[in-house]
Amino acid sequence: MTARSPRRVVAVRVHEQDDLARACAMALELLPGLLPSTLPAQVVIKPNLCDITAWETGVTTDPRWLGVLARLLRSIRPDVKIYAVEADAISAYKTYRSCDETFERLGFVAAAQEAGINLVNLSRSDTLEVSLAGIPMAVRIPQLFLEEMYFISIANLKLHPYTRITGILKNSLGLITDADRSEFHPHLSVLLSRLHQLFPPDLCIIDGRIGLEGRGPILGRPVRMNTILFGADALDVDETACRLMAIRPGKVAHLRQTAKDLGRDFGEFEVVGDLQPRTFVFDDPEGHSAIAIKFAYRRWLHHLDLFCNRWTGRAIRLRYDPLSFKKSIMAKLAGGQRGL
Amino acid sequence: MGVVGAGVVTERRHILAINGVPEVRASIVVDKDGERARHVAELYGFPHWSTNLEDVVHGSDFAIVAVPNGLHAEVSCQLLSQGIPVLCEKPMARTVEECLAMVEAARRGKAPLAIGHNRRYLEHIRLARQLLQKGLIGEVQNVQAEEGSPTDWPRSPSFFDPQLSGGGALMDVGIHSIDLIRWLVGEFEQVEYSGNGTPQSVESEAELRFRLSTGATGCVMASRTRDLKQKITFEGRDGFLEVGLWDPSLGIRCTKGKAFQNFPRLNAYVPRRPPQDSSFVDQLHHFVSALRGQEELLVTGEEGMAAVSAVCRAYSGAAPLSPARPVGAFTSVSPT
Numbered sequence: 001m002t003a004r005s006p007r008r009v010v011a012v013r014v015h016e017q018d019d020l021a022r023a024c025a026m027a028l029e030l031l032p033g034l035l036p037s038t039l040p041a042q043v044v045i046k047p048n049l050c051d052i053t054a055w056e057t058g059v060t061t062d063p064r065w066l067g068v069l070a071r072l073l074r075s076i077r078p079d080v081k082i083y084a085v086e087a088d089a090i091s092a093y094k095t096y097r098s099c100d101e102t103f104e105r106l107g108f109v110a111a112a113q114e115a116g117i118n119l120v121n122l123s124r125s126d127t128l129e130v131s132l133a134g135i136p137m138a139v140r141i142p143q144l145f146l147e148e149m150y151f152i153s154i155a156n157l158k159l160h161p162y163t164r165i166t167g168i169l170k171n172s173l174g175l176i177t178d179a180d181r182s183e184f185h186p187h188l189s190v191l192l193s194r195l196h197q198l199f200p201p202d203l204c205i206i207d208g209r210i211g212l213e214g215r216g217p218i219l220g221r222p223v224r225m226n227t228i229l230f231g232a233d234a235l236d237v238d239e240t241a242c243r244l245m246a247i248r249p250g251k252v253a254h255l256r257q258t259a260k261d262l263g264r265d266f267g268e269f270e271v272v273g274d275l276q277p278r279t280f281v282f283d284d285p286e287g288h289s290a291i292a293i294k295f296a297y298r299r300w301l302h303h304l305d306l307f308c309n310r311w312t313g314r315a316i317r318l319r320y321d322p323l324s325f326k327k328s329i330m331a332k333l334a335g336g337q338r339g340l
Numbered sequence: 341m342g343v344v345g346a347g348v349v350t351e352r353r354h355i356l357a358i359n360g361v362p363e364v365r366a367s368i369v370v371d372k373d374g375e376r377a378r379h380v381a382e383l384y385g386f387p388h389w390s391t392n393l394e395d396v397v398h399g400s401d402f403a404i405v406a407v408p409n410g411l412h413a414e415v416s417c418q419l420l421s422q423g424i425p426v427l428c429e430k431p432m433a434r435t436v437e438e439c440l441a442m443v444e445a446a447r448r449g450k451a452p453l454a455i456g457h458n459r460r461y462l463e464h465i466r467l468a469r470q471l472l473q474k475g476l477i478g479e480v481q482n483v484q485a486e487e488g489s490p491t492d493w494p495r496s497p498s499f500f501d502p503q504l505s506g507g508g509a510l511m512d513v514g515i516h517s518i519d520l521i522r523w524l525v526g527e528f529e530q531v532e533y534s535g536n537g538t539p540q541s542v543e544s545e546a547e548l549r550f551r552l553s554t555g556a557t558g559c560v561m562a563s564r565t566r567d568l569k570q571k572i573t574f575e576g577r578d579g580f581l582e583v584g585l586w587d588p589s590l591g592i593r594c595t596k597g598k599a600f601q602n603f604p605r606l607n608a609y610v611p612r613r614p615p616q617d618s619s620f621v622d623q624l625h626h627f628v629s630a631l632r633g634q635e636e637l638l639v640t641g642e643e644g645m646a647a648v649s650a651v652c653r654a655y656s657g658a659a660p661l662s663p664a665r666p667v668g669a670f671t672s673v674s675p676t
Contacts, residue, residue, distance in 0.1 A: 040596075126470065128592075129609040138609035141599070146476050146606075148596035197602040 009231035009240045010034065011273035014209055020068045020228075027230040030272045034230055035203065036150070039077040043150045045069060045084045045117070046201075048171050049102045051091050051218045058212035058222040061154050063111035065207070069152060070115035084112055085144070088123040088179035091218075096179060099123060120144065122177045132198075134190040136302055140177045145199055153201035153234065157208035157225060157241055159216035159280050162291040163188060164252045165245065166217045167238040168204040169196055186295035186302070189257040196234055196258055204237040205230055208244060213280040225278065235259060236269040243271075245280035253292075342400035344393065344415055345407035346371035346380040347496055349429060353458075353620045354404050355384045360621035363628050368399045397422045402631060404456075404624075405429060408498035409505045409512075413438035416453065420445040425452045427627045431515045432644030434506025436652055439645035446641055454627050454637050455644030457519040461622035464588040464610035468574075468581055469524055476594045477576030480525045480556045485517035485572040487585050488563030500542055508542025510535060511651050514562030516585065517572055518548070519639075519647045525574065526554035527646065533654035548654050580605075 010027045014020075028034055047061035055062040066084055073080050091097045099121040103109050112119045126143040155171040162185070163170055172195040173181060173188075184191050206229040214220035227244060231237040235258050242249040249255050249266045259266060282288070317325040341358070343350055346369050358366050368388040371377035381389035388399060393415060396403050402425035405415050413433040416426045420442065432455045433439045446453035459465055472480065488509060498504040499512060510533070522528065530551040537543030544564040551557050561568055570586040579600075582591035590608035593600055600606070629635040 044598075126474075128467070128606070129611075130606045131609045138611075143471070143474070143476075145599045146471070146592065146594050146597040148594075149598050151598055198599050200598075200601055 007231070007233050007236055007269040009229055009233075009236050009269060009271050011240065011244070011271055011275040012228045012230065013274045013276070014226050014228055018064075020062070020064055021071070023228050024068060024072060024230075027228070027273075031230065034232065035072065035076065037076070039073060039080050039150050040148045041079075042081045042083065042147065043073050043152065044144065045082065045152045045154065046171060046174060047084060047086065047108070047154045048156050048166070048174070049086045049099070049106060049108070050089065050166075050174070052097065052102050052105050053218065054106070056210060056222070058156060058158065058210040058220070059218050060106055061156065062207060062209075063107040065154055065205075066108065066111045066117050067115040070117055073150075082115070082117045083120050083144070084108065084117050085120045085122050085142070085175070087174055087177045088121065089174070090180050090182065122175065123179060125177070127177045130198075132191070132194040135184070135187050135194065136306070137183060139184075139191070139194075141175060141198065142177055145175070150203075151199060151201045152203045152205065154205045154207060155241075156217075157206055157211035157227075157229075157244065159213050159220060159245070159282060161215070161282070161284065161287045162295070163192075163254055164247060164288060165238065165242060167206060167241050168201060168234040169193075169238050169254055169258060172196060172199050172201075172234075175199055186298040188295075189253040192254040193258040193261045197261070201234050203230070203232060204234050206237055206241050208241070211245065211280065213245075214283045220283075223278065223280065225276075227274075227276065231269075233269070235262065235264065239266055239269075240271055240275065244275060244277050246277045247280065341366060342368040342370060342396035342403045343386075344370045344396060344403055344405045344419075345429075346373070346376045347406060350404075350406045351380060351384075354406060354624075355380075357620035357624040360618070361624045361628060364624060368395055370396055393418055397424055400424065402426065402627070406456075408496065409434055409507075410498065410501075410503060413442050416442050417445040420451045420453055421449045423449045423451050425454075425627075425631055427454045427456060427624070428644070429456045430458075430519070430644065430647070431506065431511055431651070432641065432648050434511075434648075436645060436649050439641065439648050443641040443645065452627075452631060452637060453641040454630070455639045455641065455647075456623060457516070457523075457639045457644065457647070458619040458623045459516055459520055459585070460523055460638055461619040461626065462588065463618075464590045464608065465520065465524075465583065467608065467610065468583045468590055471581060471592065472524055472574065476579065476592070476597070477574065477581055478578035480554065480574050480576045482575040483521055483525060483552075483556055483558030483572065484575075485514075485521065485558070485560040485585075486568035487513050487517060487570050488561070488566055488568040489570070490565050490567070502537070502539065502542050505542055507651060507655060508535070508537050508546065509544055509562035509564050510546035510548060510560070510654060511542075512562075513564070514546055514548060514560045515647050515651055517560045517562070518650050519643075520572060520583075521552070521558070521560070522643075522646060522650075525556055526552040528650040528653075529553050531650060531654045533657065548650075550650070 010031045012023045012026045014023050053059040086099045088099045103119050122142045127140045129138040129140045153168045155167050158166040160166050169192045208225045208227040211223040211225045212220040239249045366386050369381045369386045370390045374391045377389040405428040416428050532549045535543035535546040546562045548560040572583045574581040579594040588610040591605050593605040630637045
């Protein structure tokens with residue numbers, strides 16, 4: 001750890017699969033400043049519920065996290081309002097999946113009731129479309145995140161055919177409230193970095209008790225890893241997850257992009273605890289390149305489309321409305337790009 | 341339905357709106373200039389045209405009144421008193437007395453009266469209201485509105501005649517901001533005005549400084565000679581909201597909000613729906629729904645009158661600011 005960055009990630013080995021509370025206690029013992037001494041009035045928890053598949057498969061978040069976290073948070077502020085949030089999605093089988101159904105079938109409704117937590121389907125909440133620099137389409141985000149909050153992101157330890165790993169940064173994609181997020185995939189690295197800037201988690205947890213290798217993030221093989229990662233910085237925790245899966249962080253495009261945008265290098269933090277890596281195996285190691293080429297082609301097509309539209313429009317204006325053409329050129333010369 | 345007045349606003353806005361609301365069938369257009377009425381009727385497919393207002397009463401279920409400001413009250417009262425619901429262009433009238441006469445005529449004729457403050461129907465304005473009502477930027481403390489351009493759409497001579505228009509830049513342009521500020525924040529309690537109008541000519545520059553019922557202060561600037569910012573900025577205790585008046589832009593900052601930890605502001609993207617300004621379509625659709633009893637009128641005669649009242653008080657200088665809070669003490673802090 002450098003003197004400049006006293007950031008830490010805690011890796012807790014879990015021997016009793018069910019004892020999440022004990023894992024949290026160990027994490028707090030190893031890193032007492034992991035939780036704040038005071039909390040704002042509301043806390044938002046974002047689990048990873050990317051499909052209707054039980055947590056034991058390594059695909060989704062264990063609903064028992066809600067109760068464990070609720071107890072911890074209320075020990076700091078008894079009157080804190082806690083929300084667990086997720087958005088509707090298009091599943092791996094290309095079918096629409098309502099988040100309400102996911103909450104119900106994965107046991108989150110019962111767990112939330114028991115813990116006094118409100119479940120929020122972000123796709124049905126009030127939203128706001130924002131423009132993000134580097135993303136050609138507007139991004140619809142929940143208005144909830146315009147408010148003050150303490151934000152907890154819980155992800156799983158999984159492989160992903162395109163981004164290579166899922167994790168905390170990738171988990172924020174579920175905060176976009178549109179069910180079909182496929183149009184964003186060609187721009188995923190930049191988008192995930194922007195989303196991290198928009199929704200920086202205050203507490204990041206990667207539940208690696210059971211990881212997922214092979215054809216992640218949904219159709220892979222569960223791997224017992226018995227490790228839970230805790231940290232306050234999403235990039236650090238994701239980088240630690242890479243190490244745990246024996247993947248070079250520099251190979252993960254969205255980690256590279258986020259590090260670049262934050263002006264940081266990899267490895268600027270310390271791992272506390274017991275990290276026992278295991279090589280996670282991709283079923284189709286060449287698949288990543290194929291998808292990357294496909295998305296690069298889509299990005300190129302998109303830029304070409306914009307370029308043609310812009311210049312066709314200008315040519316028409318120049319021909320039929322030279323004054324408007326002059327105005328648009330002047331505006332372009334005078335004004336900057338819209339966006340963040 | 342009938343349209344009274346075949347001028348620019350009818351051609352550019354209301355006819356597009358009529359085409360955008362399938363429940364509405366245009367029956368007649370009336371204008372004192374018969375040639376103009378015939379031209380509009382032929383061009384846009386109105387089956388009848390006339391120079392006689394009575395023809396609207398006999399041939400329509402409701403009417404849009406888009407005549408010069410000075411005729412709003414006279415025309416609307418004639419229609420309302422005969423039971424014809426009216427959607428009257430803004431400003432409602434030139435004076436509060438005329439507004440009262442219209443409200444009274446609506447009551448007597450048992451006919452709904454709506455005022456065309458169309459910007460309330462814009463998507464981004466509605467979104468701004470939602471965000472303000474949630475209290476995201478805290479209590480609004482200051483409002484700055486600026487609208488004006490020398491290249492705004494062409495206006496008829498009546499806009500420049502004090503008798504016919506009732507006022508200049510503030511009455512014609514600034515009243516949009518006044519209505520929005522009332523709707524989004526609160527009632528105008530104290531006003532102070534400066535402008536370059538004379539008894540013979542309306543003002544081309546206007547500045548209205550005010551204090552609202554909520555305690556918020558601010559300024560509305562309207563101009564026909566300068567390019568202004570074309571936006572309203574609401575500055576709250578915990579952030580600000582910047583609302584575009586000519587484009588559907590919405591900038592927001594909530595100091596404590598999670599999304600603003602790394603960004604000084606967010607620019608909301610509000611897509612335009614065709615026609616380019618769909619607010620007139622939504623306004624007409626809402627009016628029809630209200631006539632059918634499906635919705636409450638959004639901009640009633642009383643609402644329109646309150647906006648006119650603020651302008652008239654400004655012109656008359658009848659409500660000066662309290663000495664304890666002179667104009668110079670009003671703060672205008674731009675968002676950072």
